[in-house]
Structures are given as structure tokens and as C-alpha cells.
Amino acid sequence: MSNALKDQLLKAGLADAKKLKAIKKDKHKQKVQAGKNTVVNEASSLAEQKRQQQVERDKELNQQKQALAQQKAIAAQVKQLIATHTINAKGEVAYNFTDGSLVKRLYVNTKLHDELSRGLVAIAKQDEQYALVPAAVAEKISQRQPESIVLLNTKQQQTDEDDPYAEFQIPDDLMW
Template identity: 35%
Template structure:
């Protein structure tokens, strides 16, 4: 017959008899089942109304939290789907990259000045609004204006620039008569 762990530790001399008795008393294995509190029998009590109310409140709170987590997961999934659509639109419709020393400067969604290589014809099309600059996965690509509008519907921050509206001039602007050209190269 195999010895219990307590007996094996005693034989090995790793614990004393006093420590073994103390551990056994702490676990309560020497007491018969159902006997606690100096031999008084503990009886199972019927759940009272307060306990039922607390359990019901806990169940409702858990259900509300589960719904909230499910809503967040659905929002995250919808956001992923939206960005997948944007990526697909950009990849399918982007214009081939241009190798040129002529750069077009624009402001991105974080108000940082960015630049993209363009030809004079592309610059004129960007200024007219026939071509837009779309951001996808940290890169900027030139896309047709109609595609830029579709991308802007999904996420306005994904389109860096598209000139659709005429420049609105404030009536009180003292420099309204002095127009800065769009093709100004610094």
C-alpha cells in the first residue's frame, strides 16, 4: 500500500510530526462530513428572497456586459470590413506611380505635410478634382475622383485631398483679391 504525501514527507524528514498534525487539522480531514462547529449538524437552508434578488441582479448584469461586449465585437468587425473595402478600392483603382522630381505637397488627416511625385498633367487633374489622393495602410496613392468620393463615404480620413468645392472666399478677408496659385512650387 502506498503512503500518503504527508507520511512520505515525515519519513524523509522534511517535516516534523507537529507540522503534519497542524496541516491535517487545518484541512479538516479528521472531522466527519457534516460535522462542524463542535459537533452541531449544519442543515441546508432554503434560499431567501434577498439571495434570489442578488442572483437575478448578477445574471442581468452579466447579460448586459455580454451584450456590450458583443456590440463592441460587431463594431470592430464592421470597421475591419470597411477598411477592407477601402483597401480593395484603392488597390483596384490606383494610378500607376510616377517617377518624377516634381512633387505635389498636401496635408494629411493629422495636419502633416506630405508629398507625392506627380507630372504637370497629374497636378492639374488633382487641382481640378478629377484625381484624389487616398491613404491606405500608411501609403498614399492617386485615385480617380469618383473612387475618392466612394472612399470618403466610408472614411473621410482615408482621402487626403480632393478638390470638389470651389475655394470659398471670406468677405472680410483683406487678401481676398490676392489669389495664391495652386501650382506654386516653393
């Protein structure tokens, strides 16, 4: 209230000095609180932003941990599949295959050599060891961890109609 209005209200008896002081004090408190609220609002908004950023970081870390745990679980499944379905590969016939850019050799018996060639048996790599596993197990492993399967020949029964050598049979005892 302006001074002239205060004086007029006091003279008319509509207000007394105590009420005017209380009103003045309330207005002063509101001004002070308004100043504090802006500081408090800025601080609370900054705190809220930091909390949101922390929540996002925590979510990302949690996703990374879950992905790592899932990879470990898949690796354990693959290791178990290879360990339980390994075929004994002792033999006298050498079977050559490639692992990346390296040519490797496994000594197997003639039956396993034939099954490897026809795609009934596959070669899986566990750590630095090679193991022979059935083709069905190799497909399960390749679904989980494709880099573990070193060799899986596909069964090709299709004959080309234009093949000039289609009428000739390939001998079974041919070794390279």
C-alpha cells in the same frame, strides 16, 4: 387553537386528538416554510439580479465585438477600393500636399498634376503609403473612412460677381 378551545372541541366530540396534532403539525410546517421562503426569495432575487447584470454585460461586449468587426470590414473595403483603383503616379512634376501638419511631395506627370488641382483625382493614404485614386472612388472612401483621404480638391466653378480680376484668365502653365 388555544387550549380552552381545544378542550371544548374534544369534550363536544367535534375533534379528536389526532386531528388536533395534525393541525398543529401543519401550522408548524407553515411557519418553518415561511422562514425558509424569505431566505429562498432573497437568494433567488440576488441570483436573478446577477443574471440580469451578466446579460447586460454580455450585450455590451457583443456590441463592442460587432463594432470592432464592422470597423475591420470597413477598413478592408477601403483597402480594396484603394488597391483596385490606384492610378500610377510616376512622373517628373512634383505635387506638394499636406498630411496633417506635414508637407508631402508626390512626383506625377503633368496630366495627373492638372487633374489633382481640378479635383478629378484625389490622394488617399493606406498604411504609410499614398495612392492616387479617382474623385468618385475618393468620395466612396471618405463615406466609409474619412481619415483615409488626404487630399480631395473640390470643383469650384463659381465666379464672384464682385471679383475685380474676373476678366483676367489664369495661365495654365503656372507652377508654384
